[in-house]
Amino acid sequence: MGMSWSWIKQAEEVGIFSQGGGRILDIGSSNLYSITAADARHFVQRFNGSPQSNLDEFAARMERGSGYDPVRGGLNEAFVGELFEEAGFGYDAVDIADGYKTTIIDFNKEQMPKKMTGAYDVVINCGTTEHILNQLNSFRNIHDAAKVGGYICHQLPAIGFLDHGYFCYTGRFFFDLAGYNDYEIVGFWFDGGVGQESVYSSVNSYSKYFPVLKTVIERGNTEEREKRLSGLGIPTVSINIFYRKKSDKPFMGTVETSTSVGNIPATITKGYETSGSPSEQSDAELMRKFFNEDFYMLNNPAAGDYPAGAIQHFIDVGWKIDADPTPGFSTLGYLEANTDVAETGMNPFLHYIRHGIQEGRGWSKPRDS
Template structure:
């Protein structure tokens, strides 16, 4: 996961980042495409007594946020380093080691108790779509935020055919807000960032699953497969900011737009009070 300076500045504008705020990052985020001047200015805006070597440190961090000679991200700078230098608290949870990271497998583990109701801001910038247990990950986000804390999601919505496991609809985020009494501070889409191919994953897995190879062999021969292969798919992300208004247990969502008949009594009892 990575966050660039443009996104950092956007988070400042919404108050997600600011002096003395305590931030939890879902996924230990790398810092991308930062200049030394941007880093130094950010730190000075929030910390009136910055580190003595700020200019030299900003140069080093900026260099590690860039790309190598082949154009690949160096992945040597972390958002947590920047936030701490600016006087903020920072923690991350991830399945892999990273900066100030607690190892938590959100497929099977709850948020550690020491992290519950601790954070002024909780950010999920491209992590939740990689986790199979969606109920658990959004429950962990909810549990981490203080009352009146801010939650920011930046995740795939359209396209991203070979990225993670999920793309999200706006309906999901609106229903999540309704069931959990979140205030929606703002929401928007970004993109199209690039175009993808519907068969991208199929091409990667065809050597493992023979039936997939048979389907790919139809490209150039069958009208349906050929047309789909030639159709560029835009990648569009959805961004949404919540304010957690009340301290209530997390509630998942139930989507009934295509249901025929009434909800079962036990579901009405479970979800009805929050709808």
């Protein structure tokens, strides 16, 4: 993952960094590319009125470490988090590997930890989610990390990148994502258009593992169709979109129906017309057997105005503020007594119903009670 100085400048022009001192979450600990010492120094001074005394030395190190060659790639000796922190921003990263100020989280399986939920003014995804199989969970985690009024910024592959990751993205996907989640689009552009990649890039890479792919390569040298395809030079193009998160509604996935011929049953469409994803709706049905709505409404009057009802309020909001779903269950006490559950970011009451009862788990009296 990496973030170029030109991209940071464009983000600044859109107004993403207009509030100095905010908190930034980097989805994947990003290296910094192609910044000059002068640009590093000026960026820091724009946002930090009291930079460190050795700012010139810092700026020179950023220039050296961010060197990038179109053929050999980057030196990877400067992190974008260093630049943001020097400019007075708070910075965190999440990744599956160690990196600068990085919390290890597997977006294929894990939810955003509670302490990182709704905590960030800017969430940046520069070339990370295309490497993750679980797209639904990835974009839900990104949504959950952003504050209401905060920005979500994506720079991801659109065309080419044929042996780079798992996915390329379309404008349709990002525009639908904005519509379903009530995001304001504050910036959008394509970038790139260079490169001459082969459609057989990944075939060549994997042919030593799957012998049948060698015959595909051989056909590329003899058969007319394959020769024509192998001669194509595919450019690499990235898609850039910046959202502003307008409300605290829970993340909603998208459903793409443009090629659907028959009628789509209500069992499918219902999950996209109400608050919460289909998986969260099934969670609500499970909780209904245990949830004490009168107790919850008495202690959380704001739930009365929640369009999807009290149970969904607890799923989306309540447990994150340590609200209790019944008189006999302590949300905070369960998390304090079961730190492994707290680390997963899973709803504690749902964990208790699905696993804790069978495992004989209990809860402590909360420390602040």
